[in-house]
Amino acid sequence: xxxxxxxxxxxxxxxxxxxxxxxxxxxxxxxxxxxxxxxxxxxxxxxxxxxxxxxxxxxxxxxxxxxxxxxxxxxxxxxxxxxxxxxxxxxxxxxxxxxxxxxxxxxxxxxxxxxxxxxxxxxxxxxxxxxxxxxxxxxxxxxxxxxxxxxxxxxxxxxxxxxxxxxxxxxxxxxxxxxxxxxxxxxxxx
Ligand code: 5GP
Numbered sequence: 001x002x003x004x005x006x007x008x009x010x011x012x013x014x015x016x017x018x019x020x021x022x023x024x025x026x027x028x029x030x031x032x033x034x035x036x037x038x039x040x041x042x043x044x045x046x047x048x049x050x051x052x053x054x055x056x057x058x059x060x061x062x063x064x065x066x067x068x069x070x071x072x073x074x075x076x077x078x079x080x081x082x083x084x085x086x087x088x089x090x091x092x093x094x095x096x097x098x099x100x101x102x103x104x105x106x107x108x109x110x111x112x113x114x115x116x117x118x119x120x121x122x123x124x125x126x127x128x129x130x131x132x133x134x135x136x137x138x139x140x141x142x143x144x145x146x147x148x149x150x151x152x153x154x155x156x157x158x159x160x161x162x163x164x165x166x167x168x169x170x171x172x173x174x175x176x177x178x179x180x181x182x183x184x185x186x187x188x189x190x
Pocket of ligand 1: 018020133
């Protein structure tokens with residue numbers, strides 16, 4: 001997605017060789033128009049698969065996920081990173097290692113919001129080692145539902161996430177794929 005690559009080049013900041021900050025349009029301040037266009041790309045790529053729900057991981061996946069859900073006219077669910085006190089009902093949970101925080105969290109989903117007939121599209125802001133996406137996959141499949149695709153806004157292709165997901169047979173569609181990060185240098189595959 002050309003417009004996304006341009007924004008990354010203009011406003012993204014590689015804080016080291018592994019982490020990119022895009023606080024001005026995705027991770028802190030959010031550009032709704034760009035998120036809407038991102039939703040259009042995901043809808044075009046994933047339509048026709050009978051997808052029933054979009055799952056994302058709180059919090060930076062929410063903006064692109066909700067825009068995609070609106071355009072596909074299906075519900076969107078936020079997988080929580082811990083079980084809030086208000087969630088007293090039955091939940092599915094799985095442990096995920098956070099790439100940015102270097103710590104584990106419990107990805108949580110209320111059982112009543114998924115059923116065996118569901119076909120789920122997982123959307124997230126970044127793909128690094130694939131831990132977050134694989135956690136979401138475990139929750140979906142643990143509930144007996146199907147993962148119909150994984151949509152990523154920014155993929156760091158030099159990390160192992162895509163390979164891990166593709167090896168397990170999942171279709172990963174990323175709107176920007178970064179080949180290399182260095183201070184003051186961002187190189188794309190596409
Ligand atoms: P993974 O689980 O694929 O290893 O990492 C993906 C998750 O970590 C995403 O949900 C995202 O929040 C965070 N993340 C990974 N790499 C980056 C990065 O370079 N920049 C930012 N802002 N978040 C990242």
